[in-house]
Amino acid sequence: MEQAFWVQRPGSGQLWEERLPEPGPDDVLVRTLYSGVSRGTETLVFRGGVPASQHDVMRAPFQEGEFPGPVKYGYLNVGVVERGPAHLTGRTVFCLYPHQTAYVVPASAVTPVPDAVPPGRAILAGTVETAVNAVWDARPRLGDRIAVIGAGMVGASVAKLLSGFPATRVQLVDVDPARAETAAALGVDFSAPEEARGDCDLVVHASASEQGLARALELLAPGGEVVELSWYGDRRVSVPLGENFHSRRLVIRSSQVGTVGRPDRSYAQRLGVALELLADPAFEALVSGECAFKDLPSVLPGLAANELSALCLRVVYQPQ
Secondary structure: OEEEEEEEEOOEEEEEEEOOOOOOOOEEEEEEEEEEEEHHHHHHHHHOOOOHHHOOOOOOOOOEEOOOOOEEOOOOEEEEEEEOOOOOOOOEEEEOOOOEOEEEEEHHHEEEOOOOOOHHHHOOHHHHHHHHHHHHHHOOOOOOEEEEEOOOHHHHHHHHHHOOOOOOEEEEEOOOOOHHHHHHHHOOEEEOHHHOOOOEEEEEEOOOOHHHHHHHHHHEEEEEEEEEOOOOOOOOOOOOOOOOOOOOOOEEEEOOOOOOOOOOOOHHHHHHHHHHHOOOHHHHHHEEEEEEHHHHHHHHHHHHOOOOOOOEEEEEOOOO
16 A cells, blocks of 8 residues: 555645556556655645635646645656556656655656656756746847846746856846855856846746735836746735836736747657756755655645745655
């Protein structure tokens, strides 16, 4: 019998026993090595903050149960294929599966992890995939002046990717001065909001705060664009569209991972790009906390209450 983490009700989770189905000829049985807690979305789910209007949109690929609970939710899972097609058996794979000791899914639902990417880092594939999509949506140009507001998992990943564009000026902005260390590990300039450089052609906003969005608009040069990457859940957000918003011809555009940001790429290709990028050891800076799977019910409340500072909480599974 396997175990899975369920949000029993808002603010409370526990491990439940799971009986696996027998794998079919086109299925794989995966034994989990690591999973990751996506702090923004998963803590929102844990708190019961998914609006009723977004219940269908917010469903994870292998979610069981319904919001606000009981629900089995998650999408950053790395494991080893114990049974399945010959070309996958024994391979380390990434899957958009919740926190569970082992699971059976169609073989098409797993992606082999490149040999150059450690399994413990591969849990970031879903986060980096979101960042890849944001960069595709943002369409940065040679020489752009760019700010990324919000140095969480996604924002820091976006800043890392944007810093690779030639002749760009990229600055990662956050209210927490401790995030300067993360920025340095990623090779990105860092600033507090009040000291951030202005005249930006592009600002990617990922702080999920009204103050961050207002500052994003303030940092734009005339004709500049904010790419809004934050997910606010059930919170209503005020946007400062008065004063010189119109006269400066500013733009706010949404970005989210549900749709591929390029018509010439598939979901599988986007995930493949993310996994290839994770060969860079700098991304290890995004994993700033770790716990055993058995401790997840007691650790997640602290993460949701901001008592823990983990960007990505890595969950470690004991071999069966």
